[in-house]
Amino acid sequence: MASSSGEVGRRALLIVENLSVPFDRRVAQEARCLHEHGWTVEVICPRGPDGPGGYDSEPEADVDGVRVYRYPLATAGRAAGYLREYSVALLHTLRLAVRLRLRGRIDVVHLCNPPDLLFPVALLLRITGARVVFDHHDLSPELYLSRFGARQDVVYRALRALEWLTFRSADVVLSTNESYRAIAVGRGRVDPRRVHVVRSAPAPDRLWPGPPDPSLGRGARHVLCYLGVMGPQDGVDHAVHALARLAERRDDWHAVMVGSGDARPAAEALVREYGLADRVTFTGRVSDERVRSVLSTAAVCLAPDPLNPLNDVSTMNKIVEYMAMGRPTVSVDLTESRISAGEAAVYARPGDPEDFAALVDALLDDPERRRRMGEAGQARVRGDLSWESSKEALLAGYAQACGKGQP
Structure with missing residues (x-):
């Protein structure tokens, strides 16, 4: 070589x-x-x-x-x-x-x-x-x-x-x-x-599944995860809107938002406005070890990047990292996100937080489908990706x- x-x-x-x-x-x-x-x-x-x-x-x-x-x-x-x-x-x-x-x-x-x-x-x-x-x-x-x-x-x-x-x-x-x-x-x-x-x-020596950390759920049955930069184009606010809709459907989840950026303060303010402060944790940037722990615990991962001229043709690193860890993903329906994730994700209509929340809700009730999606993602990351x-x-x-x- x-x-x-x-x-x-x-x-x-x-x-x-x-x-x-x-x-x-x-x-x-x-x-x-x-x-x-x-x-x-x-x-x-x-x-x-x-x-x-x-x-x-x-x-x-x-x-x-x-x-x-x-x-x-x-x-x-x-x-x-x-x-x-x-x-x-x-x-x-x-x-x-x-x-x-x-x-x-x-x-x-x-x-x-x-x-x-x-x-x-x-x-x-x-x-x-x-x-x-x-x-x-x-x-x-x-x-x-x-x-x-x-x-x-x-x-x-x-x-x-x-x-x-x-x-x-x-x-x-x-x-x-x-x-x-x-x-x-x-x-x-x-x-x-x-x-x-x-x-x-992701490098093979950086991300691999490990034991879950139940404390991340703060008593909730399911942990949801967002991982990545929190800029205006990354859709963290879209994720919060969807979580508010999800809270109307069920209360057995806790969301862990890993990362930081310009849009983080506004997203935290939106969480408080929705009354979700006890249901959503913002960790800021954390070590690789902590990232592995959060992803190993998550039942469903979130890719709320909105449809725009940049996102539609960009590969979302967060999605590939979710796949490497064998996690199922709910993503906004974007061209390159579909190409990357394939069957490892389900896709919400752009600009529709209710649809996004419904897909998360359905996956939380279907552990077998989550398992199949996780396996499909890992297979892609070991192959073409x-x-x-x-x-x-x-x-x-x-x-x-x-x-x-x-x-």
């Missing part, structure tokens, strides 16, 4: 702006994979939060043989703050990239979006001989439309232009699913032979970027 990704001694620089590493699981897995196949791997990313519950806060760290360089960054809470955030991030990234280049040749620079503003760094390193891999994590134009309820205005058109420039700067594109691949080939005008689908999949399959595509993309593949 090592020979397919390049010779020992090649050097790769991975750049990510919107999450720290290794908190960004996808980037951490890719970096570790490359390191295991003979590459010297370095990562530039922002620092995580300091203080209680903080993570990834050291300026430099060694993570599984990968050297990570982190810079301080205050993330934007409003649209107007994004220009400042991205400008500061770009300056720090340029500074660190030049510093690392002065230490020796960089063979591949690996850009991860959002935002689509990192291509100037790639172009600078290309002058010195680096090849460029674009890891297409998010659709920034659709993210703008979905997060802010915006129209296809001048900002949207600017984001489309930046996305196109990022595609044009790349020798190889890594897409997270077939929908993103179609966008790279279509509006990105990328040669389809240079686009590789590298799905985000496995990290082993994605590793093959990642290494093939790197081989092609280095001139060892076609075209």
Whole structure:
């Protein structure tokens, strides 16, 4: 396998702006994979939060043989703050990239979006001989439309232009699913032979079922779980609306909401407004061990991501993680969610919390169906959706970027 990704001694620089590493699981897995196949791997990313519950806060760290360089960054809470955030991030990234280049040749620079503003760094390193891999994590134009309820205005058109420039700067594109691949080939005008689908999949050594923790239910018979980021586009408020409808049907459940983000305070306020404070627990971000415990206990997992231009074509990491743990899922009916989960989920009509609640209610009354759905999900994660399959595509993309593949 090592020979397919390049010779020992090649050097790769991975750049990510919107999450720290290794908190960004996808980037951490890719970096570790490359390191295991003979590459010297370095990562530039922002620092995580300091203080209680903080993570990834050291300026430099060694993570599984990968050297990570982190810079301080205050993330934007409003649209107007994004220009400042991205400008500061770009300056720090340029500074660190030049510093690392002065230490020796960089063979591949690996850009991860959002935002689509990192291509100037790639172009600078290309002058010195680096090849460029674009890891297409998010659709920034659709993210703008979905997060802010915006129209296809001048900002949207600017984001489309930046996305196109990022595609044009790349020798190889890594897409997270077939929908993103179609966008790279279509509006990105990328040669389809240079686009590789590298799905985000949980590492086998991170998530596995374990013993349940009955205390999570706080006396209730069933535990429900939401796991993931809580941004405006993630639908945590939709989940709360559905839980309020579920409370009208039955009272033998407790919901554990794992994760955090901009939308968490509003979701907690909505829980209190519905009078569900004793039925819903928000944990914030927790350790992998705690995630395994919650998912091992959950009877049903929730994927309330609403239908919008971004979500419909994006792979929800939470769904794949639920599947890896053998948990049945209730999801909003989205194109890529159906492709990922198949029979491991049931699908609610978009924008219909009553339908979502009815599906949860039915699954809680049908343990045999929950078991079958869990088994179906685990089978998919071990097969087409496995990290082993994605590793093959990642290494093939790197081989092609280095001139060892076609075209």
